[in-house]
Amino acid sequence: MENSRKIYLAQPHGMCAGVRRAIATVEAVLAQVHEPIFVLHEIVHNTHVVRDLASRGVRFVEDLSEVPDGAVVLFSAHGVGLECEKTARAKHLHVVDATCPLVKRLQNAAREAGLRKRSVILLGHRGHPEVEGIVGRMAPGDPIYVVENSAEIAALPENIGENPCRLCQTTLNTETVNRLSGELQRKYPTLQAGPGVCYATGERQNAVRALARVAPLILIIGSKRSSNSNRLREIAEESGSRSFLIDGPEDLPRNELSEAPAVGVSAGASAPESFVEMTIRELRKSGFSGVEIVGEAIPEPCFKLPRF
Numbered sequence: 001m002e003n004s005r006k007i008y009l010a011q012p013h014g015m016c017a018g019v020r021r022a023i024a025t026v027e028a029v030l031a032q033v034h035e036p037i038f039v040l041h042e043i044v045h046n047t048h049v050v051r052d053l054a055s056r057g058v059r060f061v062e063d064l065s066e067v068p069d070g071a072v073v074l075f076s077a078h079g080v081g082l083e084c085e086k087t088a089r090a091k092h093l094h095v096v097d098a099t100c101p102l103v104k105r106l107q108n109a110a111r112e113a114g115l116r117k118r119s120v121i122l123l124g125h126r127g128h129p130e131v132e133g134i135v136g137r138m139a140p141g142d143p144i145y146v147v148e149n150s151a152e153i154a155a156l157p158e159n160i161g162e163n164p165c166r167l168c169q170t171t172l173n174t175e176t177v178n179r180l181s182g183e184l185q186r187k188y189p190t191l192q193a194g195p196g197v198c199y200a201t202g203e204r205q206n207a208v209r210a211l212a213r214v215a216p217l218i219l220i221i222g223s224k225r226s227s228n229s230n231r232l233r234e235i236a237e238e239s240g241s242r243s244f245l246i247d248g249p250e251d252l253p254r255n256e257l258s259e260a261p262a263v264g265v266s267a268g269a270s271a272p273e274s275f276v277e278m279t280i281r282e283l284r285k286s287g288f289s290g291v292e293i294v295g296e297a298i299p300e301p302c303f304k305l306p307r308f
Contacts, residue, residue: 005288007280008215010207010266011295016200018100019044019270021303022077025098026053028305029074038073040064040080041129043098044270045226047247064088072096078129079103081136096308102198103130106167107137109194114142119160121188122146123180123196124169128227131169153183164188168196171228171269173235174205200269200300201228207295208232208266212239214294215264217256220245221275222268229268236264248275249282263288 015023022043029037030053038059042050054060064087067073072094075084079099088095099107113120120138124131126146138144143160147153166184168177174197185191211218218236222229222245229245236243241264244253257263263283267276280291 005260006262007283007288007291008211008262008264008294009276009280009291010204010211010264011293012200012203012207012298012300013265014221014267014269014271014273014276016198016269017300017303018077018102018198018200021305022098022100023049025096025305025308026058026074029072029096029308030056030058033072036068036071038067038071039076040067040073040084041076041078042225043074043076045223045229046268046270046272047223047225048272048275049270064091064093067091067093070094074098076129077103079107079133080129081133082139083136084133094308097306099133100170100198101303102170102195103133106130106134106170106195109165109167110134110144111137113165113194114138114144117161119143119145119164120167121156121160121164121184121191122167122169123172123177124148125227128169130171130227134167134169147180150180150183153180153187156187158187160188163190163192165194166191166196167194169227170196170198171201171231172197173231174202175235201231203298204228204232204266204269205235208235208264209239211264211266211294212236212241215262216241217260217262218243218264218266219252219279220266220268221248221271221279223247223270226268226270229271232266232268236266246279249279252279252282252286254286257283257286264294 233245
């Protein structure tokens, strides 16, 4: 009798164009530069990607003080602030900027709002490199407010000037952004919406919502430091499915899987496809049957590599 414990695979899933560009940039520099290569922060938030590059000689640092003067340094896909660029120039570093173009768009919007003396309200997670880079694009004294929830919106000043600009981190939950944006609009009627959640985040979140309609248990392949992967797990749970964030097949929740009639699989925007394939192979060994696609592939942009 054919096994009916099906695997459902969300489409789209996995690496986005910005992540592919960042990793390809490191690969290109590795191929051409015969000296130590430094990356400020993780190039993307994926344990396997970082571990592989580190094994090939890439040195990941958390501060430019760890980089020797004159060395080659890459800025991660999450971007950096103006002070970081200033420090890099002072140290005569050869900078390769792998910031995702969609994050760069956010940075530019923040800087333009500051130049126009407009307040910026940034929906995002404090401490995340992308948020720190956007805040770091503002000049000292330019008003920018980082908010994460309704309580923080309620605590904002009543008067922050005309036409404040709302921006948001590219990897947030789209439903949360819509709700918080509505609250901001009611508080500040002249609020203007700037760039926010990127296409890849929204598409992958919609695919997980569809996956939850057929899969009572959903595996999200991605690392715990990955904001977009964490949001996918949360959305699966909010949509009624039990969900686990795993780095790969070694983290499979085997007790829960043993009782699941079906399993859904998706992957965060920085997760390599090879780990999706390995996870599916391991699920087959554990008694699940063929893969059924939920959703459909969506063409993605191809970003040019930065000059170096």
